[in-house]
Amino acid sequence: MSGMSKIVKTSVNILFPLTMIFGLYVIAHGHLTPGGGFQGGAIVASGCAMIVVAYGSKWVFKQIKEKRLSSFESIGGVGFITVALLGLVFSTVFFGNFLAGSNLLFGTTPATGSTGADFNTGGVLPLMNFAVGVKVIAGLFVIVLVMAYASSVKEWDT
Amino acid sequence: MEKRTIVAVLVFAIVAVFFFFSIFLIHPFGKPGQVNMDDHIIANTQNETGTNNGVTSVVFDYRGFDTLGEATILFSAVAGVLMIFRRVKQ
Numbered sequence: 001m002s003g004m005s006k007i008v009k010t011s012v013n014i015l016f017p018l019t020m021i022f023g024l025y026v027i028a029h030g031h032l033t034p035g036g037g038f039q040g041g042a043i044v045a046s047g048c049a050m051i052v053v054a055y056g057s058k059w060v061f062k063q064i065k066e067k068r069l070s071s072f073e074s075i076g077g078v079g080f081i082t083v084a085l086l087g088l089v090f091s092t093v094f095f096g097n098f099l100a101g102s103n104l105l106f107g108t109t110p111a112t113g114s115t116g117a118d119f120n121t122g123g124v125l126p127l128m129n130f131a132v133g134v135k136v137i138a139g140l141f142v143i144v145l146v147m148a149y150a151s152s153v154k155e156w157d158t
Numbered sequence: 159m160e161k162r163t164i165v166a167v168l169v170f171a172i173v174a175v176f177f178f179f180s181i182f183l184i185h186p187f188g189k190p191g192q193v194n195m196d197d198h199i200i201a202n203t204q205n206e207t208g209t210n211n212g213v214t215s216v217v218f219d220y221r222g223f224d225t226l227g228e229a230t231i232l233f234s235a236v237a238g239v240l241m242i243f244r245r246v247k248q
Contacts, residue, residue, distance in 0.1 A: 031209045036217065038228070070240060077233055084222060095222030100208035109208045122209040128218045128225075135229060139236045150243040 003056040012054040019047030023137075030129035031122035037129040041136025048141045057148035069142040076135025083127050099123035 003009065026033070026040030052060050087096030100123030101109045108120045185191050199216060207215040217225055 031211050031214050033211070034213070036214055066240065070236065073233070073236055077229055080226070080229055084226070095219065095226075097207050097219050100206070107208070110204050110210055112204050115204075115210060117210060122211075122214075123207060123219075125207065125209055125214055125218045128222075129214070132225070132229060136232065139232050142236060143239045146239060146243045 003059060004054050008054045012050055016047055016051060019050070020044060023047060027129055027133035028126070029117075029119070030133075031125040032117045032119065037132030038136055040129075041133045042140060044133075044137045045140035045144070048137075049144045052145055052148050057145060057152050060145060061149050066142050066146050069138045069145070072138035073135050073142065076131050076133070076138065079131035080128060080135065083124050083131065087124065097123040097125070099127075 023040045023043035026035040026043060027037055028040075030036035030040065084095045087098050088094045090096070090098035099105060099107050101107060102123075106120055106122050106124075106126050108118055110118055110121050190196065199212065199220060203212045203215045204210065207219045209215050
């Protein structure tokens with residue numbers, strides 16, 4: 001599909017940064033607010049799909065190739081399993097939360113009961129949220145982009 | 159009737175009977191049967207996982223294997239789409 005009119009492009013130019021900020025906020029605050037890696041990644045990927053609709057998949061394909069997005073997706077998955085294996089090394093079990101209560105990165109333990117939000121809590125949960133977020137962003141975006149590009153061209157070449 | 163149709167109808171009837179009688183075994187709404195694990199997670203999630211969000215602590219810590227399976231599903235979906243729509247050289 002090719003690009004749409006100038007009105008649509010201008011609207012997308014305004015809406016795209018706001019969607020990015022909101023999605024990345026949902027990913028980063030996954031251990032404090034509703035949401036997390038999957039939900040925030042879906043928000044960011046829908047913002048990228050909006051770019052594909054407005055500017056056309058050929059223009060987006062010139063900016064970024066699907067191999068790079070696919071490798072980003074693999075990096076997210078490998079990071080997720082790496083954090084889980086670090087739990088096996090530094091803690092006792094697979095998916096062990098070795099950072100919680102250690103006073104290191106994200107190591108603060110909140111007081112029991114209803115407390116205010118402290119970003120420096122959660123142990124390995126923010127790291128896993130980030131890895132899953134990268135994975136979902138790249139995965140959903142590459143699905144939308146490749147399908148849109150394949151429906152717009154007659155034959156694949158180069 | 160063919161033999162296959164009779165067998166299919168019989169299997170369907172047996173499964174339907176099991177489903178029908180399972181209605182009477184459902185616990186009342188809002189009253190779960192076993193609450194030990196729920197109480198443990200609600201009481202100890204802030205000490206054990208160090209986060210205020212109980213849902214995220216369940217998804218990424220207590221039930222990490224489930225999330226690993228979800229990530230595997232997404233990975234295989236992306237791999238399948240990229241395999242179907244791969245670039246074919248002329």
